[in-house]
Amino acid sequence: MQDALVRRLSSPVPRYTSYPTAPHFNEGIGPQVYTKGLARLGKANRLSLYAHVPYCDRLCWFCACHTKQTLRYEPVEAYLKGLHAEIAAVGRCVSPEAPVTALHFGGGSPTLLRPDDMVALKRCLEQGFAFSPEAEISVEMDPNDLDEARHDALAEIGMTRASLGIQDFDPKVQKAINRIQTFEQTRGVVEAARQRGVRSVNCDILYGLPYQTMETLAETVRAVISLSPDRIALFGYAHVPWMKKHQTMIDEAALPGVVARFEQMTMAGEMLVTAGYEAVGIDHFALPADRLAVAARNGTLRRNFQGYTDDQADALIGLGASAIGQLPEGYFQNMPATGEYLRRVEEGGVAVVRGYALTDEDRARAFVIERVMCDFGFSFADLAIRHPLFAATIRAEACGFAASDRDGLCRIEGDRFMLTGAGKPFARTVAAAFDAHLSSGRGRHSIAV
Template sequence: MSNTPSIRSGIAVPRYTSYPTAPHFSDRVDAGTYASWLSEINPGDALSLYLHLPFCDRLCWFCGCHTKQVRRYDPIADYLEALHVEIETVAGHIGRKQKVGAIHFGGGSPTMINPADLVRLRAQLDTVFDVLRSCEISVEVDPNDITEDRLDAWAAFGVTRASFGVQDFDARVQQSINRLQSFEQTKEALDGFRARGVTSVNLDVLYGLPHQTEDTLAATIEKVVALSPDRVALFGYAHVPWMKKHQSMIDESWLPDASARFAQAALGANLLTHAGYLPVGIDHFALPEDDLAKASRANTLRRNFQGYTTDQAQVLIGLGASSISSLPQGYVQCVTATHDYSRRALAGELPVARGYKLTSADRARGWIIENLMCRFGFSAAQLRTLFPAEADALLAQAALLAAADKDGHVRYADSHFKVTEAGRPFVRVVASGFDAFLGTSSARHSAAV
């Protein structure tokens, strides 16, 4: 990563975990649309599941997720009853015990689920789906929730990968984001999963946090490396208080400016690569033998709502409030409010709030953007093969972007559009050049770096 900041680092653009992005979904896609799409899933395909638990026992001020704080377990128990019914309803519309090759638990804090409820949830999934023996099962872990019983329950569920949000181990930074989590807590929970056979661990680190400096980030990464995770995600903190009101608890004067953020991102990347991690995409790092690094080398890396992934499934079913499903026909998002979600799910409805039906032009632009985000370029010949009707216009657009580039960030030659090494930190900005929706709504986004 270049150590020279650019004006592009402060440009606000989407993170491109989908195209079009969620602000452009609408209620024109409803439960009837979703039911039709579910019935059209190929019987022989293995799909992926994302289960969302929108509860935490504390509200971290930096968080951009759909979640809320609870002090009792009752709301979680009630929500899980609705989730059970939604799982059955979705499977009913598919019409068979579809194979499942990957399950991801996100939140909120899914590790708040009690062991007995986790046993029931696995039984429900096994009843209505064919969960493959090779299924990758991952969970986002809050070490503050972990007990020996919960570790045993997640191991019995079949978890293969545990993901820990570290953010920054510096006490002042943690206090400023209301996320107190010591290195010792993290290590104890991580060791607990490993002792139960979980062989893949990834840690999330943030830069751009309040009171964060290059020194605090360097100290955090040193501790992260000492834990020997298989993967590390180095994300830029997205300060979006207009979307997440609790982020207004963070005084903007505490935040590093664009130049400092860029320096932190560069430092973090350098420290991780020097520790033996290979860069994957724009913000992930993996040990050479990790599947994510292998996928990057083999040009099979994908990007979905969970970020970079090795998952090749054509169908990702989101279950739970605010979750998003991705199908060949388009995207579907569940209602966000847990009360409305539970009411509709318990009534046997598909609790759909909105979505988007893809056109051929959307698919072509989405293919370009995913290739830029995963491989920093795309082949004109492959674009013409996959999307012949759209190729000429999009290649003309690529030529214009390359001609207008004065920073040496992109190059279009020999039938290949490529983001240069200097341009890689700004690939989200480059990708936005192919986004036909950008600027067509009031949606606001976070800084590119």
């Protein structure tokens, strides 16, 4: 019975790091709309910045990010010149009184940058924006890139959270995904970050990888726990070769089936909870004192393009090729192709090529979907206060979904629509029930577990 339920409820659905999701963005949203939205950000608006570095010195075959491999540093230098120009142009549009409370360097591999370039990029951002003294600075790190000079540079830019991609420590799995990384390397990076005062360490683990078994995954989880990271992300591998051609290098016959994936997810999650981590949303775990765990407990957990966060910023500004941002008006995405991104920045300072202008109904549904993904439910009263025009419609949909639910995924309890324990692993599937755009058929998605 359980296996049949897993198969039936694992149909591809969005990951809901935004609503509407990226396939619904359109080219009617361009630089003029974007700069006007930026100009409206002022003293009362907290800002979060995302800086994208779309280069790696090796291409991991599992990766679904916007990145490319380079063994030469010249393309990176040229890209950084354009990124500096975009930062300056965007910064001029935003009030100098708007405080930056969070900055995330993503990729690609930001740690591919030379130490002096890391420091110069942070200085450029500080010249363009007003940073709060308490701003959180997080960096995605590839242990294979790092040396003492880079560790020192990361300390100089004020990194407060180190995010390490681990995926799996089993040699056979690593070879199959072209991600060779030893436990000793990883432990050395964690120790170096902590020695330099980093107060939060995040580690990413993937399940559903080729040749991965319950035993090998359990070994990886135990090894990660031994590092005592503050947060652990337990992601399901998203096999999307129609979108990321390098994933064709992965032998599909070696991938675990959907039931095996579900069993891997369940086992790894139980191991983390037993080790003292608190479950956060569908795929994160955090120590009880960590800010993410606190946010999950007090109902302030958020979800954006980086996944689960405690970031309460009013606007997310995306910088770099393919970067996506969110302003009160809606979503904005930069040109993904690096060459065209650089040309657009050189000509106009900004590189937005598409986006989405939110309607009142979109905002109401975005609120509901985010709460389902973060809290596994939502309050009808809260919905009515925040989005009165669409509260009755969405409440009727929620009650109808609960009434027709034959799998015990959810229930109506007083004022709340709630997922049950059985329903929580399928939160993406439940959230999709409130997605008014999903039936348009735009975009293909990864399986739901």
